[in-house]
Amino acid sequence: MKQIYLDNNATTAVKPQVLEAMLPFYREQFGNPSSVHWAGRMVSGAIEKAREQVAAVLNCSPAEIIFVSCGSEGDNFAIKGTAEALRHKGNHIITTAVEHPAVLETCEYLEKNGFEVTYLPVNADGMLNLAELEDAITDKTILISAMWANNETGNLFPVDDIGKIARRHKVRFHTDAVQAIGKIPVDVEKAQVDILVLSGHKIGGPKGVGAVYLRRGTRMTRHMHGGHQERNRRAGTHNVAGIVGLGVACELATKNQQKDYVYVRHLRDKLEQGILSSIPDVKLNGHPDPDMRLPNTLNVSFNFIEGESLLLFFDMKGIAASSGSACTSGSLEPSHVMQAMGVDIVLAHSSVRFSFSAENTEEEVDYILAELPPIVQRLRDMSPLYQRNGPTPLECDECRMVHKAS
Amino acid sequence: MYTEKVMDHFSNPRNVGEIENANGVGEVGNASCGDIMKIYLKVEDNIIKDVKFKTFGCGAAIATSSMVTELAIGKTVDEALVLTNQAVAEALDGLPPAKMHCSNLAADALHEAIKDYKAKNS
Numbered sequence: 001m002k003q004i005y006l007d008n009n010a011t012t013a014v015k016p017q018v019l020e021a022m023l024p025f026y027r028e029q030f031g032n033p034s035s036v037h038w039a040g041r042m043v044s045g046a047i048e049k050a051r052e053q054v055a056a057v058l059n060c061s062p063a064e065i066i067f068v069s070c071g072s073e074g075d076n077f078a079i080k081g082t083a084e085a086l087r088h089k090g091n092h093i094i095t096t097a098v099e100h101p102a103v104l105e106t107c108e109y110l111e112k113n114g115f116e117v118t119y120l121p122v123n124a125d126g127m128l129n130l131a132e133l134e135d136a137i138t139d140k141t142i143l144i145s146a147m148w149a150n151n152e153t154g155n156l157f158p159v160d161d162i163g164k165i166a167r168r169h170k171v172r173f174h175t176d177a178v179q180a181i182g183k184i185p186v187d188v189e190k191a192q193v194d195i196l197v198l199s200g201h202k203i204g205g206p207k208g209v210g211a212v213y214l215r216r217g218t219r220m221t222r223h224m225h226g227g228h229q230e231r232n233r234r235a236g237t238h239n240v241a242g243i244v245g246l247g248v249a250c251e252l253a254t255k256n257q258q259k260d261y262v263y264v265r266h267l268r269d270k271l272e273q274g275i276l277s278s279i280p281d282v283k284l285n286g287h288p289d290p291d292m293r294l295p296n297t298l299n300v301s302f303n304f305i306e307g308e309s310l311l312l313f314f315d316m317k318g319i320a321a322s323s324g325s326a327c328t329s330g331s332l333e334p335s336h337v338m339q340a341m342g343v344d345i346v347l348a349h350s351s352v353r354f355s356f357s358a359e360n361t362e363e364e365v366d367y368i369l370a371e372l373p374p375i376v377q378r379l380r381d382m383s384p385l386y387q388r389n390g391p392t393p394l395e396c397d398e399c400r401m402v403h404k405a406s
Numbered sequence: 407m408y409t410e411k412v413m414d415h416f417s418n419p420r421n422v423g424e425i426e427n428a429n430g431v432g433e434v435g436n437a438s439c440g441d442i443m444k445i446y447l448k449v450e451d452n453i454i455k456d457v458k459f460k461t462f463g464c465g466a467a468i469a470t471s472s473m474v475t476e477l478a479i480g481k482t483v484d485e486a487l488v489l490t491n492q493a494v495a496e497a498l499d500g501l502p503p504a505k506m507h508c509s510n511l512a513a514d515a516l517h518e519a520i521k522d523y524k525a526k527n528s
Contacts, residue, residue, distance in 0.1 A: 306440050308464035309416075316417060326440045327464040327509070334440065346462075349440040382422050382468065384433065384444040384460035393436040 002318040004364045008202075009151050009179060009297060009355035010322055014245070015204035021248045022206065025241035033238050034229060043240050050247025054211050057250040058196060059187045066212045066230045067243050071178040072102035074197030074212045075145075077223045077234070078174040079106045082143045082195070083115055084221035086172070090140035096120045096128060096157075097340035099147055100176055104336070107145070116140070125287045126155040126341045130165065137169045144173050148180035148196075152324060152337040152353055153286030154297025156184065163192030172218065178202055178210075182253035183261065183294050194218050198250075200242065204357075205249030209242030256358070264356040265295035267365050271354060272298050274369040279376055283347055285338060296356040299324075301347040304386040305379040310352055313375045319368055324351040346385060346392065409499040412469040419468055421475035423458045429526060432518025434511045441467045443515040445474070449523050454478050454486055459515070466501050466509035470494050474512035483520050489513050 005013070025046065031039030033047050051062040058065075068074050083093065095107055097119045107117045118136045120128055128146070137144075144166050149156050159175055166173035174195040180186050182203040188196055196213040200206050214220065214233070226235030269290060276282055281303040286293050302310060307323030314321055324335030326349060333339070338348035354368075380386040408416070423446075430447035441463035448456035457475040461468050474494050478486045491513045495501045501510060 304462065306463050306467070309468060312413075312416060312465045325464070327466075327505075333438075345437045349437070382419065382460060383462045384442055385437075385462050393433070393442060394438055 002364075002367060004319045004360070004367065006354040006356060006360065006364075006368075007320045007322050008357040009154075009353065011201045011207065012204050012357055013359065014201075014206055015249065015252060017252065018205055018245045018248045022241040022245040025244055029240075033240060034227065046240065046244050047238055050243045050250075053247035053251040053254075054198075055213075057181060057186065057254045058198075058213050059189055060213050061216065063231075064213055064216055066214055066233050067238065067246075068210045068212055068234060069208055069236075069239065070210045071100070071176065071197055071199035071202075074199070074210050075100065075102040075174075075176055076106050077212060077220070078195040078197060079103065079110070079143065079145060081220035081223055082172055082174065083110050085219045086142040090138075090142045091115045092118070092138055092140040093143045093145065094118045094120065094133065094136050094141060094171075095145040096122065096147070098122055098126060098150055098152075098155075098337045099145065100151060100178070103145055103147070103176055120146075122340050124342055125292075126150065126153050126285075126337070127287060127292075128157060128162075130158065130161055133162065134165050134169075137165075137171060141169070141171050144171055146173075146175060148175045148177040148186065148191075149184070149294050150286070150337060151179050152335060152351075153299045153341075154179070154294035154355075155286050156180075156292055156294065159191040159193065166194075167192050179294060179297075181250070182257055183264075183296055185257065188213055188215070200246040200249055203249045203253050206242050206245040209239050209246045211246060260358040261295045263358055264360070265290070267356050267360055267362060268296055268298050268354075270362070271365050271368060272300075274365070275300060275372065278369065279373055283343075285341065285343060285347075285351055298354045299351055300354075301343065301350040302352065302376050302379075303347055303350055304383045305376065306349050307352055309379055310350075310375065313379065314371075317371045317375070319371065322353045322355075324353070325349040345394065407502055408465055408469070409501075411498045412465065412501065415469035415472040415498065416465045419459075419472040421456075421458050421472065421479075422460070424460065425456060425458050428458075430519040430521075430523025432515050432520070432522055434515045434518055435463070435467075437462075440464065441509050441511060443467065443471050443511055445471075445512075445515040445519040447478075447519045447523055449483060449527075452482050452484075454481055454483065457516070459512075464505070464509055466505040467511070469498055470501070470510055470512035471515070473497050474516050478516055483523065487517060487520055489516060 033044040200209040285299040307325030308327040334348035425446040428446040435442040459471040
């Protein structure tokens, strides 16, 4: 059976050049880069080379890069490290309703510890109102955290404008750029970002490694205590092979971003137009202007069908995608991003995300466009909501009880 | 995640559809949770002759709907009333724990349809 991987916003395959570069660091170059002897010296240069490769993709200085274990750690560090370091200045944080859980749950944690958080709403297209952002800033505001690109819809936030607002009000600006790297140009100087987070496994690097850009002079409280690695900013023995892999993945991202944009954008647009023109009752989730989304991401709701069922039928045809339905979100509710955009509850359960990489082909898009319509029709024929006369039952007493209990 | 039996009933669901002139119809679930099941019954001489279902929901929701139709056909209405959601899940060799709350409603839908039948025929 064909295997078509269209879930690259979840994770990507490690690129062969990345793996090749990593392998020596599991074999002969096994040393701890903090050691003074030959084994340590053999690897410390590799860490610094990777730091330069990561800095190049962001347009910053290598000294401003801190290696961490993943995007979630980076977001935790950015937000908690700022909150503690600037507590004397204020206790207010501004973020958005559509952030990754690594940001949202960190903010919720801080709310239990004396911080106040504003969760900016988005409109039906998933976009912010920048006047509302500026109005939310008070003399207690210490941080604005807004993602560069949304993982579910691919929506691009106007980070350059957010950076200007933050700078004008002397508020620190953190952005989760995990989905943006390698897909669109990312420049921390242009966007006036103070802290940026990226992850290895979203860009053809290995899992278990990420990086934080921390603008020179940005005061942070340590979140990981122990050794003196990363200039005392993040304790823990370096994940040498992972860091080397991240470095190569960033170098490839710098080299290929423009070319890959054109290529995956063509595939995504073809799938988008193909689905919208051949299947009725499909809703595009995200900004209607494809320029305002990542080039690789398509999120659509196939009305009357629950997302997990669709994914399982896609899977039987070898197609790997993801969904924002409650069953696949691991909670009792559908995606918080769909809810923030005011997407109808059935359509939120029906949402499916296709996310491309440069490994995908046009032939794969043709295959999907041939396989999808009969699957969708089959599930619709099975659905009591399809061609229904009368209202859809919406409320669940039992679920409300579960929510109250938690 | 799912057992072979669940995947069998999900990929080849039995008794999908509606029954014209059904003498019992029941629906449970809601869009908030993402599962809605509707059961149609044809009852003759107190015996369930035919059952059909329509379901909006995940793999577990569709598989349990399919399984409950198989379990119910041929039973008397009172025998069918003692069928539990648990029994349906067991007939599928179990469901993942997360699915036991929201997606395991097929016996409830069957019971609603039987209540509807009894109300119409009392």
